[in-house]
Amino acid sequence: MTTQLPLEISASVQAAMNENRAVVALESTIITHGMPWPQNLETARAIEDTIREAGAEPATIAVIKGVLHVGLTDTQLEELAQAKQVSKLSRADMAVCIAKGGTGATTVAATMIAAHLAGISVFATGGIGGVHRGADQSFDISADLQELSQTPVTVVCAGAKAILDLPKTLEVLETLGVPVMAYGQDTLPAFWSRASSLKAPLRADDPAAIAKSHVMRKALGVPGGQLVTNPIPIEAEVPQSEINPIIKRATQDADTHGISGKDLTPYLLQRIFELTDGRSLDANIALVLNNARLGAKIAQELTSLK
Numbered sequence: 104m105t106t107q108l109p110l111e112i113s114a115s116v117q118a119a120m121n122e123n124r125a126v127v128a129l130e131s132t133i134i135t136h137g138m139p140w141p142q143n144l145e146t147a148r149a150i151e152d153t154i155r156e157a158g159a160e161p162a163t164i165a166v167i168k169g170v171l172h173v174g175l176t177d178t179q180l181e182e183l184a185q186a187k188q189v190s191k192l193s194r195a196d197m198a199v200c201i202a203k204g205g206t207g208a209t210t211v212a213a214t215m216i217a218a219h220l221a222g223i224s225v226f227a228t229g230g231i232g233g234v235h236r237g238a239d240q241s242f243d244i245s246a247d248l249q250e251l252s253q254t255p256v257t258v259v260c261a262g263a264k265a266i267l268d269l270p271k272t273l274e275v276l277e278t279l280g281v282p283v284m285a286y287g288q289d290t291l292p293a294f295w296s297r298a299s300s301l302k303a304p305l306r307a308d309d310p311a312a313i314a315k316s317h318v319m320r321k322a323l324g325v326p327g328g329q330l331v332t333n334p335i336p337i338e339a340e341v342p343q344s345e346i347n348p349i350i351k352r353a354t355q356d357a358d359t360h361g362i363s364g365k366d367l368t369p370y371l372l373q374r375i376f377e378l379t380d381g382r383s384l385d386a387n388i389a390l391v392l393n394n395a396r397l398g399a400k401i402a403q404e405l406t407s408l409k
Contacts, residue, residue, distance in 0.1 A: 113174025157399030169204035227398030233272030314404035339389035
């Protein structure tokens, strides 16, 4: 017996693909687990509008009542933003959620899988997951890193989330053979901060070069995608000297309360939001919009190469 995949591509996304117009995939955990209501809905709409203004079609991805949706209507977006007890889906649990008829928001890994299934090559997000601090004891390493090594999608982000162990995250990406590019600079950005102490393995200065690298990787038969790290706009950044002590305190609070696993990242982001009086959320929104604009440019370059 075979089971058909319940995959629904929205009319606007399908039309863009049929006409060889640029499409940019978007995750949905930023809506359900990353921001409070109503800022989550406002931000989701702003990201989609930014992509449209940049000449591409947004494709927000989520599982709704057992159907994998690539592209959401505004009504679906609003319902998801207000939904309770939405699952956080990665590679391990997306199939189970679909099979059970559940509703879930996609992480970086799950969004990459869905985007590739739909034929979308570019995905813009805030920050990827990675190696958590203290992973030598907890072995807490995000599935996002493995996904980047095997699913052919170019991911645009502001670096790995700064709550992580950034040097170890970079080491794992290098071991997995993932191209890690810094956009317009030689150092890797650190999510809320424009620069870290880490030298970028690769540098990319224009969207066309990124698109050509994506196509060449496929031509070589090398599996996996690319990671493009795009620094947050300078006026929105929180320098590492300011954010690092706050991250340290939030991490200590998480340890005190026994927070771990999938609950850790949402807890840390919320605690940092509280400790920065909301400044971290403002920065988060700014960097996601910045990544959306770059993602649209890369997607446009890819369509011109087809």
